[in-house]
Structures are given as structure tokens and as C-alpha cells.
Amino acid sequence: MRARVxxxxxxxxFDPQGRTIAxxxxxxxxxxxxxVRQGKYFELDLKTTEAAQAKAxxxxxxxxxxxxxVIESYRIEVD
Amino acid sequence: MKFAVIVFPGSNCDxxxxxxxxxxxxxxxxxxxxxxxxxxxxxxxxxxxxxxHGDYLRTGAMARFSPIMRSVAAFADAGGPVLGICNGxxxxxxxxxxxxxxxxxxxxxxxxxHVHVRVEQTDTPSTLACHRGQVLRLPIAHGEGNYFAxxxxxxxxxxxxxxxxxxxxxxGNVDDAANPxxxxxxxxGICNEARNVVGLMPHPERACELILGSCDGxxxxxxxxxxxRQGHLAGGSKGHALQPx
Numbered sequence: 292m293r294a295r296v297x298x299x300x301x302x303x304x305f306d307p308q309g310r311t312i313a314x315x316x317x318x319x320x321x322x323x324x325x326x327v328r329q330g331k332y333f334e335l336d337l338k339t340t341e342a343a344q345a346k347a348x349x350x351x352x353x354x355x356x357x358x359x360x361v362i363e364s365y366r367i368e369v370d
Numbered sequence: 371m372k373f374a375v376i377v378f379p380g381s382n383c384d385x386x387x388x389x390x391x392x393x394x395x396x397x398x399x400x401x402x403x404x405x406x407x408x409x410x411x412x413x414x415x416x417x418x419x420x421x422x423h424g425d426y427l428r429t430g431a432m433a434r435f436s437p438i439m440r441s442v443a444a445f446a447d448a449g450g451p452v453l454g455i456c457n458g459x460x461x462x463x464x465x466x467x468x469x470x471x472x473x474x475x476x477x478x479x480x481x482x483x484h485v486h487v488r489v490e491q492t493d494t495p496s497t498l499a500c501h502r503g504q505v506l507r508l509p510i511a512h513g514e515g516n517y518f519a520x521x522x523x524x525x526x527x528x529x530x531x532x533x534x535x536x537x538x539x540x541x542g543n544v545d546d547a548a549n550p551x552x553x554x555x556x557x558x559g560i561c562n563e564a565r566n567v568v569g570l571m572p573h574p575e576r577a578c579e580l581i582l583g584s585c586d587g588x589x590x591x592x593x594x595x596x597x598x599r600q601g602h603l604a605g606g607s608k609g610h611a612l613q614p615x
Contacts (some may be wrong), residue, residue, distance in 0.1 A: 300473075304518060307476050307552075359428055359464070361471035362518055 292337050294349035295368045298358045299330030333357055345369040371598050373399040374412030376442065376458075378433050383419030383455065383575060390578040391416075395591055404436035413598045414451040414495070415442055417458025419511070419573060429472055429514045430460030439465055451495035451594050452567045456512055459559070459569030468562055468569050469527070470519035476552030480513040484583060485550050487535040487558045487572055488542045494534055494561045495597030496568040499589050505542040506535075506586040508572035510550060515571040517553035517560075524555055535559035535570050 300306045306328050313327040337345050349367045358365045373391045377384045391399040400410055423432035446452045454462040462468040489500040527533050535558040539548040544556045559570025574587030
């Protein structure tokens with residue numbers, strides 16, 4: 292199975308890169324873009340056919356390494 | 371006395387620290403490769419600046435898996451003085467030896483300049499020779515020095531007097547204009563609860579000779595020497611009370 296992990300800064304943490312990207316989009320005329328949060332994306336190829344197991348494993352490695360829980364949160368999709 | 375300077379792939383201030391300890395301070399130092407597991411009898415450990423493991427994933431994130439870090443953690447747990455400088459501070463945060471995390475500088479720029487920091491605490495092995503409130507002029511060189519921790523952690527750091535250095539103006543006043551990276555509470559350096567592990571973003575090892583523009587960094591390295599002379603060595607009791615200058 293493949294697990295996709297999306298890591299972003301927590302909502303409470305200021306994201307200066309996201310802010311700068313939003314400002315750049317505004318200068319391009321995209322005034323309807325209110326805010327941008329940027330982050331990291333990981334694809335994990337897993338030796339399992341069980342979705343629940345894949346999700347649990349992805350969460351475990353996200354907690355241990357892919358995300359820093361002090362500043363980041365993550366979301367997982369599996370298929 | 372003997373310092374261990376840890377060398378990760380991508381460390382680039384290891385020789386600066388080695389030079390300051392040996393040629394300027396006249397003490398011995400050993401460069402220790404990150405794959406080693408032996409601190410070789412050192413009395414103090416320095417995690418130097420640079421880009422350990424290329425700063426892949428996050429600054430300092432990979433370095434905690436280097437074999438030497440288990441020895442550094444055991445040394446710290448036994449009360450030995452550990453100083454993390456810049457990337458070394460980031461490594462200590464990722465390794466969980468200090469609380470908090472680093473974000474990109476708020477203006478997204480890499481700052482390479484001299485700044486002023488105020489010594490907030492003198493009962494750590496890295497600040498023993500300083501005076502409380504003393505303003506040091508030290509160089510910084512980082513893109514991710516924007517210290518962050520949530521409000522509960524900051525409150526705990528304040529209560530436990532773990533904020534060791536703050537960015538200030540030359541007169542020692544905390545001022546947002548003097549905060550180069552947006553660090554919460556103007557934090558430039560902190561210590562652990564036991565006070566023996568200190569991390570800071572400025573580079574004391576690059577400010578030990580007048581030709582480099584400042585000698586203020588010597589105080590920090592001399593503090594470690596003084597602390598070791600007072601018996602604050604590995605194997606000592608946790609949170610050993612130091613006599614501030």
C-alpha cells in the first residue's frame with residue numbers, strides 16, 4: 292500500500308514562507324487567496340495490504356521522524 | 371581540561387571551536403566523528419555549528435540518529451556540561467535534550483551579523499564567568515533561528531529560569547528591532563532543567579579574538595573551564611549548584 296503524509300505547521304505557529312507565498316499571489320492579482328500554509332509531502336511505499344496497518348505505521352513514523360510535534364501536525368491518506 | 375567537539379557530516383564550525391579551545395584558551399580538544407560512540411574522557415562536549423546531515427528534513431533532525439548522540443545524551447544525563455552552538459542548538463532541540471523547536475527566520479533571510487545578547491542566568495556551566503545582565507556582542511549566522519515553543523513551555527522556561535540568553539540592543543534592552551529572527555520571548559539561548567545542557571544560536575567560538583571583531587565569546591568557553599574546575603564534571607550530581615560570578 293501507499294501512504295501519503297502531509298506535514299504542515301500547526302495553525303498556532305506563524306508560517307513566514309506561507310505568508311510570503313500569499314503576498315506573492317496577491318501581487319500577481321490573486322486577491323481571492325486569503326492565506327497560504329506550506330508544508331512537506333511524503334509518499335511511503337509499505338509492505339502491507341491492510342489499510343489500517345498502513346495508516347498506523349505511517350502515523351508512527353510521522354510521530355517519530357517526519358513531523359516535529361512541537362511545531363507541526365500531519366494528515367495521512369492510504370490507498 | 372579536555373573538550374570533545376562532535377563532527378557531523380556537514381558540521382562547519384567544528385574547527386572554529388577547536389581553534390578557540392586549543393590556540394586561544396590553551397586547553398585540549400578532540401574532534402569526534404559522529405559515528406564514534408566514545409567521548410574519550412572529555413570533560414565537556416560541544417555540538418558545533420553547520421548543517422549536520424545537510425539539515426535534511428529539518429535542521430538537526432537527522433543528527434539525533436548519529437551513534438555519538440547516545441553517548442552525548444548519557445553524558446548530559448550524568449550532569450556533564452554540553453554546549454550546542456547554532457546548528458548544535460538545533461540538534462539538541464531535535465534530540466529532545468532541550469525543549470522547543472526552530473522555525474525559519476521571520477523575514478526568511480539568512481542573518482550573518484553581530485548581535486547583542488543579554489546573559490539572563492549565570493548558574494549554568496556555560497555562563498558561570500558572566501555577570502547577570504551582562505551584554506555580549508556575538509556573531510550569528512543562521513536561516514532558522516526563530517525559536518518557538520508553546521505558551522506552556524515558555525512559562526515553564528521562565529519559571530525555571532531556563533532562558534539563558536535574550537537578544538537585546540547594545541544597552542541590554544529587549545526590543546523587537548533587536549530580535550534578528552523573531553524568536554519568541556527574544557530567546558537566543560536556553561538550558562535544560564538540570565542546567566548543564568545549554569544551547570544558543572550565536573557563535574561564541576567565532577568571537578574569541580580581537581581580530582574577529584569581538585572577544586565576548588571567550589567568557590562562555592571560560593565559563594565551561596571554570597565550571598569543570600569547580601567539579602561540575604560528568605558523573606556529578608544532577609543540577610549541581612554552581613556559584614555564579
